Amino acid sequence: xxxxxxxxxxxxxxxxxxxxxxxxxxxxxxxxxxxxxxxxxxxxxxxxxxxxxxxxxxxxxxxxxxxxxxxxxxxxxxxxxxxxxxxxxxxxxxxxxxxxxxxxxxxxxxxxxxxxxxxxxxxxxxxxxxxxxxxxxxxxxxxxxxxxxxxxxxxx
Numbered sequence: 001x002x003x004x005x006x007x008x009x010x011x012x013x014x015x016x017x018x019x020x021x022x023x024x025x026x027x028x029x030x031x032x033x034x035x036x037x038x039x040x041x042x043x044x045x046x047x048x049x050x051x052x053x054x055x056x057x058x059x060x061x062x063x064x065x066x067x068x069x070x071x072x073x074x075x076x077x078x079x080x081x082x083x084x085x086x087x088x089x090x091x092x093x094x095x096x097x098x099x100x101x102x103x104x105x106x107x108x109x110x111x112x113x114x115x116x117x118x119x120x121x122x123x124x125x126x127x128x129x130x131x132x133x134x135x136x137x138x139x140x141x142x143x144x145x146x147x148x149x150x151x152x153x154x155x156x
Contacts, residue, residue, distance in 0.1 A: 008131070010143055011036050014117035016110050018154055020147045026139040034064045043070040059110055081107050121150040 009031055011024030024040050057077040060067060068078050081104045085094040096104070122128045124146040133139065 008139055009033075009036065011040055012118050012121070012147070014114045016113045018113060018117040018120065018150075020117055020121060020151055023143060023147050026143060032063070034066065037064065037067075038070065043074070059107060059114075061111060079107060117150070120153070121147045124149060 007028070007030055009027050011022070011033070012020055013022035014020045024036065027036055057079060058067070058071075058075060059079045062081055062083060064080065065083070068080060071078060082096055082100040084096055085091060087094050121143075124142075126142055127146045131139070131142070
């Protein structure tokens with residue numbers, strides 16, 4: 001029988017050059033990634049001049065469904081993969097078109113690099129193993145050090 005672990009998560013934003021540009025606060029418990037993103041960057045900031053992502057292309061995975069609708073007024077460059085259609089009586093074998101598959105493959109090639117940056121930040125043993133500290137401030141500090149060491153590693 002597997003023991004329950006208390007999950008700690010962060011929102012990490014990286015670019016395709018593997019550099020980690022943003023690290024969100026550490027959150028305990030089972031939380032959805034998109035919910036954490038909305039808490040850190042509220043979609044109510046519809047003013048284009050002050051939104052932090054106005055100049056960037058935002059490439060997310062299917063875990064962020066709804067981001068196009070919530071952030072449409074403030075961010076133009078949101079890229080999300082196409083979702084496979086649901087199975088129904090009219091469509092018993094749902095498939096993506098070859099064009100959609102090709103686009104998803106191109107999007108995933110960039111997303112894989114971002115995932116590699118996140119994985120690189122978790123090379124530090126204290127981040128990847130069970131961490132039994134009770135202080136949330138120390139959790140944040142450990143992740144900050146880990147991401148900083150990863151960015152420092154990239155500079156050489």
